[in-house]
Amino acid sequence: MFDRLVKDIMDSERGRSLAPDVSVTAAARVMAQGAFGAVLVVEGAILRGIFTERDALFRVIATGKDPSTTTLAQVMTPDPRTVSPEDTYGYALVLMQEGGFRHAPVVHDGKPVGVLSSRNAMDPELEDFVAEASRRVHLAKGR
Numbered sequence: 007m008f009d010r011l012v013k014d015i016m017d018s019e020r021g022r023s024l025a026p027d028v029s030v031t032a033a034a035r036v037m038a039q040g041a042f043g044a045v046l047v048v049e050g051a052i053l054r055g056i057f058t059e060r061d062a063l064f065r066v067i068a069t070g071k072d073p074s075t076t077t078l079a080q081v082m083t084p085d086p087r088t089v090s091p092e093d094t095y096g097y098a099l100v101l102m103q104e105g106g107f108r109h110a111p112v113v114h115d116g117k118p119v120g121v122l123s124s125r126n127a128m129d130p131e132l133e134d135f136v137a138e139a140s141r142r143v144h145l146a147k148g149r
């Protein structure tokens with residue numbers, strides 16, 4: 007799992023990019039509709055920042071900012087650390103753990119191509135674990 011490449015695990019950038027002048031409310035709606043934990047803040051084709059659920063909580067709600075008038079540029083994490091599609095998931099996890107963040111923009115040739123979440127690779131393994139646990143419960147009941 008940790009030697010898998012980021013490009014094989016990441017979520018596409020499509021639908022996850024918003025302009026810096028978008029309101030937090032509008033961003034939250036996009037995130038809720040897509041079940042995204044983060045959106046990339048992009049101007050032209052340039053990554054300017056990342057806005058996450060934690061940013062909404064700590065930088066907007068906890069500080070009493072009005073989400074309908076606060077823009078992403080005001081509360082995003084500017085110039086976030088990024089990973090390459092060719093990096094391993096293990097490398098990306100270490101980078102995220104050391105930096106204390108859960109989402110990393112994936113950048114190729116200077117352009118954002120996706121988002122990697124610490125959950126990306128865990129979700130398939132977790133589903134397998136749950137399925138196996140359920141199978142074992144059913145086998146035990148059949149005895």
